[in-house]
Structure formats: C-alpha cells, structure tokens
Amino acid sequence: GQQLNQSPQSMFIQEGEDVSMNCTSSSIFNTWLWYKQDPGEGPVLLIALYKAGELTSNGRLTAQFGITRKDSFLNISASIPSDVGIYFCAGQLRGGSNYKLTFGKGTLLTVNP
Amino acid sequence: DTGVSQNPRHKITKRGQNVTFRCDPISEHNRLYWYRQTLGQGPEFLTYFQNEAQLEKSRLLSDRFSAERPKGSFSTLEIQRTEQGDSAMYLCASSLGRERNTGELFFGEGSRLTVL
Numbered sequence: 001g002q003q004l005n006q007s008p009q010s011m012f013i014q015e016g017e018d019v020s021m022n023c024t025s026s027s028i029f030n031t032w033l034w035y036k037q038d039p040g041e042g043p044v045l046l047i048a049l050y051k052a053g054e055l056t057s058n059g060r061l062t063a064q065f066g067i068t069r070k071d072s073f074l075n076i077s078a079s080i081p082s083d084v085g086i087y088f089c090a091g092q093l094r095g096g097s098n099y100k101l102t103f104g105k106g107t108l109l110t111v112n113p
Numbered sequence: 114d115t116g117v118s119q120n121p122r123h124k125i126t127k128r129g130q131n132v133t134f135r136c137d138p139i140s141e142h143n144r145l146y147w148y149r150q151t152l153g154q155g156p157e158f159l160t161y162f163q164n165e166a167q168l169e170k171s172r173l174l175s176d177r178f179s180a181e182r183p184k185g186s187f188s189t190l191e192i193q194r195t196e197q198g199d200s201a202m203y204l205c206a207s208s209l210g211r212e213r214n215t216g217e218l219f220f221g222e223g224s225r226l227t228v229l
Contacts, residue, residue, distance in 0.1 A: 004155075006155075033217070033218075035220075040222075040223075040225070041222050041223065042117070042119075042204050042206075042220035042221050042222045042223045043156065043204070043220045044220070045217060045218070045219060045220075048217050088155050088156075090155075099144065099208065099218075100146060100158045100161055100169070101156075101158070101218055102158070103155030103156050103157070104155050105153065105154055105155050106153075106154075106155055
C-alpha cells in the first residue's frame with residue numbers, strides 16, 4: 001500500500017539535543033498527524049495538524065503542516081531518555097466517508113543518557 | 114481505562130488454524146479501523162466501520178479475512194486458514210467522527226499474531 005516518505009530512518013542523539021524529522025508525500029493531505037510507538041504497543045497520538053502552514057506545539061514537541069500540503073516536520077527539543085521510540089507521520093485526506101490514515105515507515109529515535 | 118482495548122495481546126497459532134481478534138473502541142467513537150503492521154513498517158489500513166456498517170476494505174484484506182461490528186460497538190477480525198505471511202501486529206483504532214476530529218485516530222495496544 002501507499003506509504004509516505006519519512007526521514008531519517010533512524011537517529012542516535014545525546015540527551016538534551018534537539019531532533020528534527022520530516023515526512024513528504026507525492027499526494028496532498030489535508031490533515032497531518034504524528035504518532036509515537038513504543039515496542040509492542042500501539043501508536044500514541046502526539047500532534048494533529050489541520051491547516052496548511054499550521055505550527056502546533058505539545059510540550060517539547062513542535063510540528064508544522066507544510067504550505068504545499070505535501071509535507072510535515074516534527075521537532076523535539078531538549079530530548080530526554082523517554083523520547084526513545086518510533087515516530088510515525090500520517091496523512092489523511094478528508095472527504096467522503098473514510099478518514100483512513102496513510103503512514104510513513106517511521107523514524108527510530110535513540111537517546112543516549 | 115477508557116482507551117481502545119484489544120485482545121488477545123498475543124496469539125501464536127499453527128498454519129491453517131483460524132484466529133479471531135476483538136477490539137473495544139472508545140465508547141463514544143462511531144468510527145472503527147483495523148490496521149496491520151509488520152516489522153519495520155508503518156501501520157497499513159485494512160478496513161473501516163462507521164457504526165455497524167463496513168464502508169471500505171483494503172486490497173490487503175484477502176477473502177480469508179473478515180471483520181464485523183454487529184452492534185456498532187466492539188469489532189472482531191477473523192483470519193481463516195492462517196498463513197505465515199499473516200504474522201503481524203493487528204491494530205484497532207477509533208475516532209469520534211465529527212468533522213474536525215476525524216483525523217484523530219486513537220489506537221489500541223495491538224494484537225500480535227505469530228503463525229508457525
């Protein structure tokens with residue numbers, strides 16, 4: 001099935017560093033979401049973006065909905081060990097009755113204390 | 114706990130057996146989704162319900178797969194004559210269904226299937 005292009009695939013950083021990851025698509029979406037998944041668990045919603053150009057924060061996390069509606073990025077500031085996990089972007093094209101999400105392959109984040 | 118609940122969390126079965134997974138969505142959510150996730154991949158859409166109606170099925174959902182949501186509340190996903198390629202995490206998600214919130218899918222912890 002269709003997936004988004006998410007980069008980088010993995011990151012190894014030191015505690016306290018800032019992190020940036022992004023997601024691109026060949027298709028337009030009108031909603032972008034970012035999820036975090038821990039091993040053996042389901043994805044947990046971090047941030048939802050509904051408008052092109054929108055910049056939204058959730059604590060140390062900031063995400064932006066690209067102006068072209070084909071991309072989004074997520075920044076994590078001052079990383080801590082519990083930020084470790086896989087971060088997924090997901091795009092949604094609202095309209096009709098199905099609001100299914102298309103996911104990227106994820107960015108694996110490792111934080112060294 | 115008022116989140117999405119899935120069971121069993123883990124299922125190991127022999128090839129050819131049938132398995133069934135259950136999902137209890139967040140109570141006021143009328144949309145329910147099933148996704149499949151394999152190692153190193155993001156979740157992939159399988160099927161979607163609005164209340165009790167199954168409105169879309171992915172091409173990934175072969176005829177060995179069937180999903181139901183009989184009363185518009187909990188849902189089941191059955192896989193018949195399992196194959197090793199069915200080994201994956203099966204995720205259920207639900208959402209409110211109101212226009213602004215439809216993007217906010219909330220996932221359960223998943224049911225991991227291993228087919229030997």
